[in-house]
Amino acid sequence: MSDLFAPEGGYAVRILDLSGANGSEPVETITGFPSLEHANAFARRYVRDSIERCRAGGAAPDAVLAAWHMFGEDAEITPAADQAWRSANELADFAQNPARDAEERNWRILDPRADDDDDEDEDEEDEA
Template sequence: MSDLFAPPGGWRVRILDLSGASEDNVTEEVGGFPTLMQANAFARRYVRDSVERCRAAGASAREVLDAWFAFGEDAEVVDAGEAGWRSNTELQDFADRPAAEEERDWRALDPRRDPGLDLE
C-alpha cells in the first residue's frame, strides 16, 4: 500500500486499551489521516505518550513496560499491513529513554482537531 491509495475516508488508527477494560480492547478508531506517514506518526506519538504516562519517578525500564502492558494504550494503523507502524519495534527504546514533549504530541497530528482552534 502507498499514500497514493489511502482507503476511503483516509487512514485510520485503532487505539487499544491494554488493561482489558473493553471486551475487544478497542477504545476508539481515529480516522481521516490523509497519508500513511501521518497515521504512522500519530500512532507512534500516541503510544509514546502512553508509555510516559505509565512512567513513575525512578522506575526501571522493566517497570515502565510492566505498567504499560497493564494500564497503557497501544495504537495500530488499520489495513496498513507491513507499512504500518508497530509499537513492538520501539517499545524497549521508549521504556529506556524518557520522551521529549514533541515526541508525545499526538494531538498536533489528530485529524479531528479543528485547525482554527488554538488549544494552547
C-alpha cells in the same frame, strides 16, 4: 511510500486499552488520516505518550513496560500495511529512554479531528 493507493477515506488508528476494560474492542477509532506517514506519526506519538504516563520516577525499563501492559494504551493502524508503524518495534527503546521533549508525545497536533474542531471554530466566528 506513495499515498496513491491510500484507502478511500484515508487510514484509521485504533486505540486499544491494554487494561482489558474494553475487551478486545478499541476504545476509539480515529479516522481521516490522509497518508500512512500521518497515521504512523500519530500512532507512534500516542503510544509514546502512553508509555510516559506509565513511567514512575526512576522506574526501571521493565517496570515501565509492565505498567504500560497493565494500564497503557496501544495504537494500531488500519488497514494494516507493510509500512504501518507497530509499537512492538519501539517499546523497549521507549521504556529505556524517556521522551526528550514534549513534541515526542504531542499526538494532539497530528489528530485529524483537530482540523474538524478548527473548522467548527471558524464557523462559529463567521456566525458572530
